[in-house]
Amino acid sequence: MEQIVGSGKFTYDVNENWAHVPPGIEMKPAAVAVDSRDRVFCFNRSNEHPVLIFDSNGDFLMSWGAGMFRYPHAIRFDAQDRVWLTDEHHQQFMQFTSDGKLLRTIGEKGHRSETGVPEDDFSSQAWRQVTHGGGPFNLPTDIVVVPNGDMYMTDGYGNARVHKFSADGRHQFSWGEPGTGPGQFNLPHGIWYDRRGRLLVADRENNRVQVFDLDGNLLTIWPTELIGPAFFYVDDEDTVYIPEHNAGMFSIVTLDGERLARWGAPIHKSIHGVWGDSRRNIYVVQPGEWGRVRRIVKYTRR
Template identity: 80%
Template sequence: DENDFVWLTDEHHGQFMKFTTDGQLLQTIGAKGQRSDTGVPADDFSSSAWKKVTHGGGPFNLPTDIAFAASGEMFMTDGYGNARVHKFSSDAKYLFSWGEPGNGPGQFNLPHGVWIDRRGRVLVADRENDRVQVFDQDGNLLTIWPTELIGPAFFYVDDDDTVYIPEHNGGMISILTLDGERLARWGDGPINRSCHGIWVDSHHDLYVVQPGEWGRVRRVVKYERQ
């Protein structure tokens, strides 16, 4: 975050954990192993559990990502076993949630990544609906980007407001404006299917978490800015 703390999402234990850069645990949000009621069986930790969500629930059920507003308020996507975005105060008090399973406006099928842009909007990667939905910080839907995306997973937005998105189901990387207009796209399709994390360094070089051959661990691939 902006204070140089490292936040990790523990999907299976249903927790968000705050660390110093030398690995000291400072804070944990969420009760370990307690899963909210969403219709997903308690013993289902699979990546396809989202298909069994029958209704939105409270925090958390196999959560996926966290983002911070300028106020310090937190927004968490709860996607693999839920279909909601949760909002917490800057001191980690639960405020409210929004979202239900489905493909209508404001509904989610695996909300996977979240980012707060410079305008204060909440960008949500609605992965299995192949779209990005944009909300205000009260959970009101503002727009849905019209750009074709195949399983958008996460975001990185740089200081120039350029948006980088790994397309999990398409094996592609897209670069877009904050209005969802595509600037570039590349990738090897099925070879890189399941690409997940993405980040950009101070030199504007790009790092993408991509799979190796099936059955092998993922790898981080660096793309240098030309």
């Protein structure tokens, strides 16, 4: 049965079985990103096949990274088409070539900063026990690289901060404390650098997006409520795509946070990663009627 979602310019055909996964490979995606050649990269919670690569038709190309990760969380490409992977439980951000050569690592493997969270708590509810902001890192969530090479990381499940690192990998400063006030966070989950030179931060458990300058000063909080915003993808028309983790919804908004389209249902709750390709199709990591296991669902622009 054909599925169509969205409205107006943002209307899509839904393909829940887009990825052709080879026999013997278990697919449990955490995040998705698309490179400049429209190849789709899945960061997969599998020890043997953690990075899966597909073409735009869903045909499997290759995998890499066996045994390197403990708990995949986020994936993105930088301007040079290098892959950045966030390992939440190793407390690390790792940069690779697109064929899997490790280039650099930020963070000490296994070291957790002190934030009030017990060191043996790796749960998705650890953020509730954060009593104060700490240094890098405690169950980090996402990274963005700005044009001069500086890096900003959200540190959310065991912390309530954003950290800035210089291009050469030195920690420069951090901001954020647990709470609901302006500039405070309850699980900062995703981050994006926009063409206005701002940082968009998905403050997931506060149901909002907070916008900062590169010095950590709060500029604005978007007016549209988003129920558990998880990650961002922003296309070259400055359209923002946001999975709403805690509602199972998916929103498309402007850079001012004005909603353009929305769809979803509770069955998609824990919807996670998102990215788009050159044809304005989008790929979303979400659960569905097939059960709680997530898939990469392709939404093809009509």
